[in-house]
Each structure stands twice: as C-alpha cells, then as structure tokens.
Amino acid sequence: MLFIALKNLFQEKTRLFISVGGVAFSVLLILILQGLLQGFSFRIGEYIRKQDADLWVGDARARDMFHSISLLSIADEEKIEGVEGVESVSPFLARQVVVATAHKETATYFIGYDATTGVGGPTKVVEGKETPSNGEIIVDRVFAGNHKVKIGDNLIVGQSNFKVVGVSTGTNLVSFQYSFVTKEDAERTLSMTGQTNYFVVKLKDNSDRERVAQEIKQNLPTVKVFTKEEFVDRNTEIVRDTFLPVVRVLLVIGFIVGVAVIGLTIYTSTVEKSKEYGVLKAIGVRNSQLYKMVFAQSLVAGVSGFLFGSLMALVVNLVIDRFVPAFITYFRLIDFGWVFLASVLMAILASYIPIRRIAMVNPAEVFKG
Amino acid sequence: MSLVANNITKVFGKGHTSVKAVNNVSLNILPGEVVLIMGPSGSGKTTLITILGGLLSPNEGSVVINHEDITKLKEDKLPSFRLENIGFIFQSFNILSALNATENVAVPLIARGISQKKATEAAQDFLKRLGLGERLNNRPSDLSGGEKQRVAIARALVTNPSIILADEPTANLDSKNGHEVMLKLCGVACEENKSVVIVSHDQRIKDIAHRVLWIEDGKLTKEEEGNHKKVCPHENLV
Numbered sequence: 175m176l177f178i179a180l181k182n183l184f185q186e187k188t189r190l191f192i193s194v195g196g197v198a199f200s201v202l203l204i205l206i207l208q209g210l211l212q213g214f215s216f217r218i219g220e221y222i223r224k225q226d227a228d229l230w231v232g233d234a235r236a237r238d239m240f241h242s243i244s245l246l247s248i249a250d251e252e253k254i255e256g257v258e259g260v261e262s263v264s265p266f267l268a269r270q271v272v273v274a275t276a277h278k279e280t281a282t283y284f285i286g287y288d289a290t291t292g293v294g295g296p297t298k299v300v301e302g303k304e305t306p307s308n309g310e311i312i313v314d315r316v317f318a319g320n321h322k323v324k325i326g327d328n329l330i331v332g333q334s335n336f337k338v339v340g341v342s343t344g345t346n347l348v349s350f351q352y353s354f355v356t357k358e359d360a361e362r363t364l365s366m367t368g369q370t371n372y373f374v375v376k377l378k379d380n381s382d383r384e385r386v387a388q389e390i391k392q393n394l395p396t397v398k399v400f401t402k403e404e405f406v407d408r409n410t411e412i413v414r415d416t417f418l419p420v421v422r423v424l425l426v427i428g429f430i431v432g433v434a435v436i437g438l439t440i441y442t443s444t445v446e447k448s449k450e451y452g453v454l455k456a457i458g459v460r461n462s463q464l465y466k467m468v469f470a471q472s473l474v475a476g477v478s479g480f481l482f483g484s485l486m487a488l489v490v491n492l493v494i495d496r497f498v499p500a501f502i503t504y505f506r507l508i509d510f511g512w513v514f515l516a517s518v519l520m521a522i523l524a525s526y527i528p529i530r531r532i533a534m535v536n537p538a539e540v541f542k543g
Numbered sequence: 544m545s546l547v548a549n550n551i552t553k554v555f556g557k558g559h560t561s562v563k564a565v566n567n568v569s570l571n572i573l574p575g576e577v578v579l580i581m582g583p584s585g586s587g588k589t590t591l592i593t594i595l596g597g598l599l600s601p602n603e604g605s606v607v608i609n610h611e612d613i614t615k616l617k618e619d620k621l622p623s624f625r626l627e628n629i630g631f632i633f634q635s636f637n638i639l640s641a642l643n644a645t646e647n648v649a650v651p652l653i654a655r656g657i658s659q660k661k662a663t664e665a666a667q668d669f670l671k672r673l674g675l676g677e678r679l680n681n682r683p684s685d686l687s688g689g690e691k692q693r694v695a696i697a698r699a700l701v702t703n704p705s706i707i708l709a710d711e712p713t714a715n716l717d718s719k720n721g722h723e724v725m726l727k728l729c730g731v732a733c734e735e736n737k738s739v740v741i742v743s744h745d746q747r748i749k750d751i752a753h754r755v756l757w758i759e760d761g762k763l764t765k766e767e768e769g770n771h772k773k774v775c776p777h778e779n780l781v
Contacts, residue, residue, distance in 0.1 A: 175650075175653060175654060177646070177653075177659065178639065178641070178642065178646075178650065181639075181641040181642055181646070182641045184641075185640065185641040449637070450637070450639050450640070453633070453637040453639070454639075454650070454654075455622065456596070456598055456625070456631055457625065457626065457630075457631055457650070457651050457654070457698070457699075458622045458623060458624075458625035458626025458627070458629075458651065458654060459622065459626070459650070459651075459654045460619075460622045460623070460654075461622075463654060537598050538593045538598040538599045540633055540637055541589050541592065541593050541598075541633065541634075541710050542589070
C-alpha cells in the first residue's frame with residue numbers, strides 16, 4: 175500500500191515542498207548549531223593538540239587557559255626537568271589582554287612564542303612573517319578583518335607597541351582571537367618575568383606518562399598535571415558547560431519545528447483525504463495498512479528534509495566560511511547520524527495525530543453522498 | 544444462499560429522540576441475483592446496505608454472508624471479510640484522486656497481499672473488460688462520470704467477491720451513462736454468478752434487477768419482480 179502513500183504525497187507538490195522545506199530548515203538549524211558548538215570546541219582543542227607536548231603542568235587552582243589564570247614560578251622548571259623520563263620542559267605564557275587598534279580597544283589572547291622550541295606558535299600563517307621578532311605581533315585573520323588591521327599597522331598592549339607582521343588562521347575562538355609575540359615580549363608585557371602560566375612537558379620515548387605525571391605532582395604539590403587529552407578536555411569543557419544548555423534549547427526548538435511542520439502538513443492531507451481513507455476502510459483495507467501509509471508519507475518528508483537540510487548546511491557552511499570567517503563550524507559524521515535519527519523521530523511523532531485521525535474515520539460515512 | 548439478513552433492526556439515538564432506521568428487515572439474496580432496493584429519501588435504504596456490508600452493526604438481527612454471521616465477527620476481522628467477500632460501489636464513485644484508473648482497481652488486490660505487478664495486470668484486464676482499455680493510465684480528473692463509475696465497478700469486482708453492494712450507483716450519471724454502467728455491472732455479475740444489491744431511486748434500474756424490494760420507514764413494504772430476464776441476457780452485455 176506504500177505506493178498510495180507516495181502518490182498521495184506527490185499529488186500535492188506545494189504541500190510536499192512546504193513539508194520537506196520545513197524539515198530541511200529545521201535540520202539546517204540543528205546542524206549549524208551543532209556544527210558551531212563542535213567547531214568552537216574543536217578549535218580550542220585543536221591549538222592545544224598541535225602543541226608538541228605530552229603533559230601540561232598548571233596551577234592546581236586554575237580551571238582552564240581562558241577563564242582563570244594559572245601562575246607558576248619559572249624555578250619549577252628545574253624540578254620538572256629532574257623527573258626521570260622528561261625530555262624537555264618549556265614555559266607557556268598566554269593570557270587574555272586588552273589590545274588597542276587604531277579604531278578601538280578589544281580583547282585578544284596573547285601568546286608568547288618561543289621560536290627555538292616551537293611552543294606557543296601560530297597554527298598556520300597565511301600572510302607575512304611566520305615568526306615574530308621582538309616588538310612584532312602576528313594576528314588572526316578574523317581579528318584583522320574585524321578590526322581592519324593589516325600588516326604594518328601598530329597595536330598597543332599596555333605600554334607596549336607592536337607592529338603587525340603576520341596573519342594566521344585556525345586561531346579564532348569566535349569571541350576573541352589568538353595573537354602571537356615573542357616569549358620575551360610576552361614576559362615583559364604581561365609582567366611575568368620569573369613566572370609562567372603553564373609548563374609544556376615533552377617526554378622521552380617509552381616513558382610512562384602516568385608515572386611521570388605522578389612524580390611531577392609529588393615534586394610540586396600545588397600543580398596539576400594533565401595529559402594532552404585531559405588538557406584539551408578541561409579547556410573544551412567550558413564551551414560545553416557554557417553553550418551546550420543554550421544550544422540544547424535551540425536544538426529542541428528546531429526539533430519541535432520539524433515535528434510541527436511534518437505533522438501539520440500530513441495532518442492537513444489526512445483531513446482532506448479522510449473520505450478516501452474511509453473508502454479504503456470500507457473496501458477492506460486494514461487500519462494497520464492505513465497507519466503505515468501515513469507513517470510512510472511522514473517518513474519520506476522527514477528523510478527528504480534531512481537530505482536537503484544536510485546539503486543546505488554544507489552549502490551554507492561553505493558560503494559563510496568564505497564571507498564570515500569568524501563563523502567556525504565543524505561537522506562530524508556522527509552529527510549527521512544523530513540528526514538523521516532525529517528526522518526519523520520527527521516523522522514518527524508527526525504521524526501520531528494523523529494516525530489517530532484515521533483511526534476515527536468511520537467507513538460507513540462514505541455512503542453519505 | 545449468498546446473503547441472508549434476519550430481522551435486522553437499527554435504532555439511532557436514545558429515548559424519545561431515537562429513530563428506527565431499519566425495522567425488522569429480513570431478506571435472502573441468491574447467488575447471481577440482482578436485487579434493487581427502492582424507497583424514498585430517509586426510508587433506511589443506505590442504513591440497510593451499510594449493515595449488509597458489515598460497516599454498521601444492527602441493534603438486533605443477523606447478517607449471514609457465505610455462511611458467516613458478520614454481526615458476530617470481531618471488529619478487527621471485518622475488514623478482511625469485506626475484502627474477500629464484498630465489493631462496494633458508491634454514489635459519488637469514491638475513486639482515489641491520486642491514483643490512475645489501473646492503480647485504483649489494483650488497490651483491493653494489493654491490500655490482499657498480491658504483488659503490485661500481478662495486481663496491475665488483473666486490474667488492466669478488468670478495465671479492458673469494462674471498455675476502459677484506452678483509459679488505463681488516466682487520473683480520475685481526466686475521466687467522465689460514467690468512466691469513473693466503471694472504474695469503481697472494476698474495483699468492486701476485481702477481487703471476485705460473491706456480493707456486490709451498490710449505493711445509488713447512477714445518481715451522479717446522466718441517463719445514457721447510468722444505463723450503460725448498470726448494464727456493464729449486471730453483465731459481469733450475471734456472468735460470474737454474483738449477488739448484487741443495489742439501493743437506488745432510479746426506476747430504470749428495474750430493467751436489470753431480478754427483484755425489486757420497497758422500503759419505507761425502515762420496513763420492507765413490497766416486493767415485485769424486476770425486468771432482468773427481458774433486458775439482461777448476459778451473452779449480449781459484456
């Protein structure tokens with residue numbers, strides 16, 4: 175009986191278009207929101223992941239890199255180096271600061287780049303110098319775009335003046351961007367001489383990470399030692415905690431919109447065709463067969479909406495990425511998987527009321543003119 | 544006997560507002576017999592045919608079709624019973640607007656679990672028998688009233704039911720088309736020994752009926768012979 179479902183569905187092309195379009199926009203909303211959440215989370219993690227480090231050592235009282243300050247004495251470096259299995263230890267200096275452009279003051283995440291170890295460097299430089307010298311700064315492409323900053327311009331942080339010499343990508347965190355100066359400039363500008371925010375620890379091959387972490391902790395009781403994965407998780411946790419509840423609400427709204435659109439269009443179609451359903455009942459078509467027909471219509475609308483919505487999300491992502499670089503999205507296959515399941519669930523829920531309507535159709539009514 | 548109704552009574556409403564739509568009606572319809580039920584509006588014709596088709600339960604009495612008392616059948620068994628044993632023809636054709644002629648006729652076969660390919664072949668054969676060989680793929684909107692009713696007849700007959708119940712089958716047709724459609728129905732019914740019950744105001748249908756039953760205020764009041772034998776020797780009809 176599924177062919178009747180499809181024929182009914184395609185008979186009213188405008189209604190089908192509205193139904194599929196509604197679900198597609200709902201899927202687009204869900205995927206973009208989820209993509210933004212993942213993109214933001216991924217971008218924060220990406221920078222940490224790209225640092226050549228096995229362990230990160232920070233102040234035990236600091237929650238993460240962005241929302242609390244970890245302060246460690248540079249003298250602790252020796253104590254960490256002394257632990258068996260440690261190959262190298264590098265200070266990692268970074269903090270959010272106010273930067274003055276020619277137009278306004280804004281925030282940037284200011285990182286001290288040690289060119290000799292590679293710690294604290296930009297992810298990818300797309301314009302200008304790859305390594306800043308003292309008095310120079312590399313800014314993110316989104317930062318440059320947002321604040322109309324170009325190579326050769328001057329930026330002021332505190333009492334220090336920096337000349338823009340490079341532009342990087344992969345260093346945008348939506349609400350602020352990374353900027354890179356030399357380690358010495360960072361120490362001076364942040365008044366961190368003799369101090370650092372974190373130590374980045376590289377281990378010798380075949381070293382036991384757990385044991386090394388344990389020994390560092392024994393040597394320095396006020397620090398917390400993270401593996402790279404733990405540190406990524408700690409820093410992305412804040413994104414999940416801050417944005418996930420908001421995103422969840424929006425995802426639920428998107429889901430409800432999808433259910434409502436399919437539900438209303440299929441219900442309208444069911445009401446319009448209730449006499450035809452009565453005829454089918456009269457000639458002997460079972461209720462279960464009719465329910466399957468309605469569900470099939472709902473499912474086709476849901477799955478088509480998912481396909482169009484996914485395609486739209488990919489296209490929108492490409493377009494926005496080109497024109498609005500601050501828009502960070504990251505689509506995972508698993509997200510498409512669960513949005514597909516959500517679309518099927520939309521179809522199931524949306525078919526409930528039309529099915530109830532069909533259950534109430536009295537086949538004897540078809541004899542009334 | 545194909546269809547036996549014993550003392551059927553149907554009452555709508557309760558108390559002093561109740562209406563006895565069918566009042567103690569009994570009838571026997573033989574295989575191959577065409578019976579016309581006539582009566583004024585509100586006489587209970589449609590209620591009676593609805594009960595005979597197992598779409599409405601009587602308050603009293605029984606309806607036995609092919610030795611099965613359908614008034615005692617469970618609700619969930621009735622659709623299958625109708626699908627196997629009864630073909631319906633409606634006043635306003637009631638063919639599905641999204642389907643073409645062939646698909647409309649194939650619906651009851653597909654509902655019985657027959658493959659779409661075989662159902663399509665059978666539907667097309669039937670439509671050709673009814674003179675619609677050129678209209679197999681036409682939608683209802685492209686068919687005339689007479690053609691739509693022939694599609695409806697094909698749909699009613701394609702599952703080879705023993706009983707055909709037709710409610711005012713010529714009401715929406717002009718006299719030429721109405722007569723032609725009834726001759727087609729009668730021809731196929733005669734040829735395949737089916738019992739046909741037609742409810743109608745249309746006096747011309749007497750020409751194809753073996754018997755005419757008159758109903759008034761829910762009661763059968765008169766029975767007379769139809770003109771079936773005079774005009775419906777089936778070898779000349781189909």
